[in-house]
Amino acid sequence: MRKLASLGLQSILFAGPRFRRLRRSRCEKSTIIPGSKAAASIVAAWTDICHLAASASKRFCLDHLSLANVDALTLVRSAASAGFAKVSLFVSPVSISPTPDVTRGGAELREVQVVLRDEGLRLGIAEPCLLDSHPDWEALKRRAALAAELGGSVNILGMDNAPVRLRRSLERMVEICREVGAGAIIEAYPLSAVPTVHDALRHVEALRPDVGLCADTLHVIRGGGRWSDIAALPPQRIAHVQVSDGPLNPPADCLFEAVFDRHLPGSGSFGLHDLTVHSRIIQWLV
Incomplete structure (x- = not known):
């Protein structure tokens, strides 16, 4: 893992059994409080992964899914305490997180902005952005605008199984991001209409040259991919990398695994160290 830490992977998903135990800790409203034992465990896990690599903390981003039971403000504070450089946030309510809708402004957003500024953190990606058969375009516009304001990108999941309609939705979402100045990233997810990184690349290349893709190690493995498949992708298209581990054999419920396990x-057993043998992968991870 020392090699992985030195590469500068962009996002770490701490959503394994260790952090499920943290969710059951005695924290008020199940939140992780900076300075608490739970926050200390985050720091310990972060140290384990980085192996004290001198520059790693300047490159890593803590994903909200890692601590889905906390709100955006608590996640930002925890990320700062653990030495991360960025955070990826749920910017509007989702069923697995108590985070408020910060896209509408108000005190919650102001607090997040202040803590980001004071701690020197940046936004990695804003979520959720699900393009299903009936997208809520007004909500998506607010999320894109907030991502732009906080210097981040929008992570897009294509959930519409109608190819033509999905293509049009992707085009519209990318244009929304362009208009407000937010980056647009398409994530491959085996349970979506964009199941593999090659499918994501096909959509990305049909859109603007500045549209990127998100590679998630869990999704790559569960989608039947290999690290060599990712190495064949154009490095300039890799905008975000989400890293977690797991067993090679898929569980009965892959959705539960992706969110909670x-x-x-x-x-x-993913063999993440094998990422380092592919020079092209190293180029876009650094």
């Missing part, structure tokens, strides 16, 4: 990098 990811393992810390190095604690599973």
Whole structure:
């Protein structure tokens, strides 16, 4: 894992068993409080992964899915305490997180902005952005505008199984991001209409040259991919990398695994260290 830490992977998903235990800790409203034992465990896990690599903390981003039971403000504070450089946030309510709708402004957003500024953190990606058969375009516009304001990108999941309609929705979402100045990223997800990184690349290349894709190690493995498949992707298109580990054999419920049962990098059987043997992968991870 020392090599992985030195590469500068952009996002870490701490959503394994260790952090499920944190969710059951005695924290008020199940939140992780900076300075608490739970926050200390985050720091310990972060140290384990980075192996004290001197520059790693300047490149890593803590994903909200890692601590889905906390609101955006608590996640930002925890990320700062653990030494991360960025955070990826749920910017509007989702069923698995108590985070408020910060896209509408108000005190919650102002607090997040102040803590981001004071701690020197940046936004990685804003979520959710689900393009199903009936997208809520007004809500998506607000999320894109907030991502732009906080210097981040919008992570797009294509959930519409009607190819023509999905293509049009992707075009519209990318244009929305362009208009407000937010980056647009398409994530491959095996349970979506864009199941593999190659499918994501096909959509990305049909859109603007500045549209990127998100590679998630769990999704790559569960989608039947290999690290060599990712190495064949154009490095300039890789905008975000999400890293977690797990068993090679898929569970009965892959959706539950993706949300609640990811393992810390190095604690599973994905062979994440094999990423380092592909020079092209190293180019876009650094």
